[in-house]
Ligand SMILES: CC(C)(COP(=O)(O)OP(=O)(O)OC[C@H]1O[C@@H](n2cnc3c(N)ncnc32)[C@H](O)[C@@H]1O)[C@@H](O)C(=O)NCCC(=O)NCCS
């Protein structure tokens with residue numbers, strides 16, 4: 411099985427490309443969705459979060475704003491939260507991989523794949539990328555987004571150019587959806603037939 415790490419900075423089109431991979435028959439593990447499910451009402455991580463960050467959870471699940479305020483900008487607090495989330499997400503990911511062991515390709519959609527060292531555990535990386543002005547326009551069009559928030563998030567992420575330099579495959583989303591889809595299918599088809607090494611220039 412080829413384990414493909416899918417990543418990209420905010421607004422680059424990662425969710426769209428993840429959907430295209432699924433459409434091409436590649437099972438995709440969504441790390442963010444797992445984190446959110448474990449933090450939603452009744453979620454498995456809530457008791458541990460409440461113990462570490464009292465007052466941040468309730469019957470409706472996690473108060474994301476409150477916890478975000480406690481951890482963003484505070485390295486120690488963020489590490490504490492990650493120590494709660496990471497092993498739990500990892501366990502679900504292992505189960506997902508085991509359940510798809512017969513698949514030729516399995517993708518892991520991990521927003522901070524390079525930042526948090528996850529790229530070491532995959533056979534190849536796919537980075538979703540678009541020109542900075544396209545990214546900016548997409549993100550600022552989202553409800554509730556501000557320039558300050560966007561820039562703070564960007565500052566926490568490895569720059570796009572570095573991600574691209576480290577990637578085995580770069581998917582350009584600054585083009586038409588049809589062209590992006592074609593590029594995704596081309597890489598998936600190549601990987602199925604020839605493996606990672608022969609597909610880098612596909
Ligand atoms: C603190 C939380 C609840 C805030 O949720 P909220 O919905 O407000 O923000 P969201 O998750 O969309 O994150 C906003 C931005 O913050 C940055 N960010 C999120 N998590 C992290 C992190 N662990 N390290 C650095 N930056 C992060 C990202 O750039 C992201 O785009 C949430 O971000 C969280 O649980 N983060 C920790 C996740 C974690 O521990 N992951 C490791 C296991 S996979």
Ligand SMILES: Nc1ncnc2c1ncn2[C@@H]1O[C@H](COP(=O)(O)OP(=O)(O)OP(=O)(O)O)[C@@H](O)[C@H]1O
Pocket residue numbers: 418419420421422423424425426427521548582583584585586587588590
């Ligand atoms: N060629 C393209 N490929 C992918 N997305 C495109 C393309 N052209 C336009 N878009 C649009 O750009 C947006 C990308 O949003 P998407 O949610 O996929 O980004 P994301 O990187 O997952 O975001 P985030 O990481 O911030 O959650 C979508 O609205 C999508 O329709």
